[in-house]
Amino acid sequence: MSTLELDRGRPTEAKLRVIDCDIHPAMNAWTEVHPYLAKKWIEHLTVYGSHLRHAFSEALTHPRMSPDAARVDAYPDEGGPPGSSLSLMRSQHLDPNGVAFGMLIPLRWNPGSQRNLDFGVALTQAMNTWQVERWVKNEPRLRASILIAQEDTVGSVAEIEARASDPNFTQILLLPRTDEPLGRRRYWPIFEAAARNNLPVAVHVGGTNGHPSTGGGWPSYYMEEHHAVAETMQSVLSSLVFEGVFERFPALRVVIMEGGLGWIPSFSARMDKHWLRLRSEVPHLKRSPSEYVREHVWFTTQPMEEPGRASQLIDLFDRIGWDRLLFSTDYPHWDFDDPRHAFKAPLSEAQRAQLLYGNAQAFYGIG
Amino acid sequence: MARHVVATVDDIAPGQRKLVQVEGRDIGIFNVGGEFFAIANRCPHEGASLCKGRVVGLVESSEPGSYQFSRPGEMVRCPWHGWEFDLRTGKSFCDPRRTKVRAFDLKVEEGAALVEETLLRAETFPVSIERQYVVIEV
Numbered sequence: 001m002s003t004l005e006l007d008r009g010r011p012t013e014a015k016l017r018v019i020d021c022d023i024h025p026a027m028n029a030w031t032e033v034h035p036y037l038a039k040k041w042i043e044h045l046t047v048y049g050s051h052l053r054h055a056f057s058e059a060l061t062h063p064r065m066s067p068d069a070a071r072v073d074a075y076p077d078e079g080g081p082p083g084s085s086l087s088l089m090r091s092q093h094l095d096p097n098g099v100a101f102g103m104l105i106p107l108r109w110n111p112g113s114q115r116n117l118d119f120g121v122a123l124t125q126a127m128n129t130w131q132v133e134r135w136v137k138n139e140p141r142l143r144a145s146i147l148i149a150q151e152d153t154v155g156s157v158a159e160i161e162a163r164a165s166d167p168n169f170t171q172i173l174l175l176p177r178t179d180e181p182l183g184r185r186r187y188w189p190i191f192e193a194a195a196r197n198n199l200p201v202a203v204h205v206g207g208t209n210g211h212p213s214t215g216g217g218w219p220s221y222y223m224e225e226h227h228a229v230a231e232t233m234q235s236v237l238s239s240l241v242f243e244g245v246f247e248r249f250p251a252l253r254v255v256i257m258e259g260g261l262g263w264i265p266s267f268s269a270r271m272d273k274h275w276l277r278l279r280s281e282v283p284h285l286k287r288s289p290s291e292y293v294r295e296h297v298w299f300t301t302q303p304m305e306e307p308g309r310a311s312q313l314i315d316l317f318d319r320i321g322w323d324r325l326l327f328s329t330d331y332p333h334w335d336f337d338d339p340r341h342a343f344k345a346p347l348s349e350a351q352r353a354q355l356l357y358g359n360a361q362a363f364y365g366i367g
Numbered sequence: 368m369a370r371h372v373v374a375t376v377d378d379i380a381p382g383q384r385k386l387v388q389v390e391g392r393d394i395g396i397f398n399v400g401g402e403f404f405a406i407a408n409r410c411p412h413e414g415a416s417l418c419k420g421r422v423v424g425l426v427e428s429s430e431p432g433s434y435q436f437s438r439p440g441e442m443v444r445c446p447w448h449g450w451e452f453d454l455r456t457g458k459s460f461c462d463p464r465r466t467k468v469r470a471f472d473l474k475v476e477e478g479a480a481l482v483e484e485t486l487l488r489a490e491t492f493p494v495s496i497e498r499q500y501v502v503i504e505v
């Protein structure tokens with residue numbers, strides 16, 4: 001029977017049902033946001049340009065192994081960078097990979113790291129409108145993220161409030177290389193606005209704050225930089241926990257995006273161990289650090305861990321919590337995870353459906 | 368196993384590749400400086416199309432600070448995660464035992480010889496005696 005044949009083979013396209021929590025849309029050129037920028041800022045861009053706290057503000061902190069950090073097969077025939085073509089995104093990713101919903105995570109221009117705070121806020125406003133006008137209105141499967149310039153909390157909160165009731169947006173987005181560790185009180189107005197509006201705060205790897213990308217200083221190789229995303233996320237987590245952010249904002253939900261997964265159980269256990277001994281330094285914590293993580297923090301899956309034994313992946317998911325994992329592909333970036341092949345472990349149909357769709361459906365309240 | 372004519376030699380310039388379908392399989396034919404190789408198109412890691420990858424040489428090092436570059440154009444890098452596959456063997460450089468693609472036997476043959484061959488699978492491919500053809504065994 002044909003149905004048995006289908007079941008024996010690899011999952012077919014029709015059977016895949018995916019919520020992709022990390023899709024990177026790109027612009028063909030900066031002029032795409034000009035309609036949403038005040039003339040003053042267009043002129044500012046022309047005269048002064050973008051100012052980030054690192055050399056060559058159009059560059060990444062490290063050269064990637066692949067131009068634009070992109071899949072080689074993701075360049076649109078009509079020109080433009082990977083991620084700039086909706087038709088290619090559809091034909092190459094959304095359609096064949098069964099993407100029912102996709103979360104837009106725009107990264108370019110890094111408004112949260114702009115040294116000119118007013119320009120950073122203006123950029124977030126423009127890029128947020130751009131996400132809706134250029135993407136969500138043309139592709140109902142996509143959802144926008146409320147980009148904020150977190151170093152200006154007044155501007156950030158105003159942008160959150162302006163977008164909070166717009167169903168095109170599902171979450172707040174910032175990058176973790178902030179001027180100070182993310183749990184510091186200067187950022188609390190953002191968390192307060194997030195909790196008040198029941199919007200998750202997504203923290204996607206990236207940002208340029210002028211600090212070296214590793215605790216040991218600037219690394220030599222992109223491979224080291226790529227590992228450093230995990231230690232960046234560790235400092236985000238410990239800061240949020242030990243500063244008492246989750247104690248102060250019990251409704252706050254945070255998504256750690258693209259930081260890897262393998263370190264989470266050991267890092268949580270290490271925080272717990274230290275808390276048992278040093279609790280009196282942070283008496284505002286009422287519970288163990290791992291409890292705050294388990295209750296308040298979700299993690300996107302890409303780049304998926306590939307341990308030598310499949311059972312180790314299952315063990316990892318058990319320890320993080322199966323309900324805390326949100327599937328993501330990172331399209332169109334080079335380390336894209338394919339929903340058919342990303343999990344190198346035998347999963348039941350129920351587990352697969354939970355990871356690929358169910359968790360994100362419940363988390364974002366969509367579908 | 369059968370022999371299949373999949374291209375003329377002129378179809379694939381040096382440094383280029385062509386994706387062909389033979390008996391339901393996607394196979395990449397690569398021309399490396401006039402020498403032809405055939406490997407399965409699907410990356411064993413997450414399934415990307417290897418024909419869309421960049422063709423590179425082999426960079427090795429005997430010690431930190433020294434580099435050797437050899438075999439230009441004989442490796443293809445997966446267009447997604449960058450796994451390097453040896454076009455001669457289909458084996459990946461980093462994990463040759465477990466992460467590999469099938470390499471197919473390939474020959475370049477004269478059309479004059481091929482037209483005599485009765486078991487040849489070239490139903491959709493007219494063969495003329497004065498040209499050279501890429502023939503793979505699948």
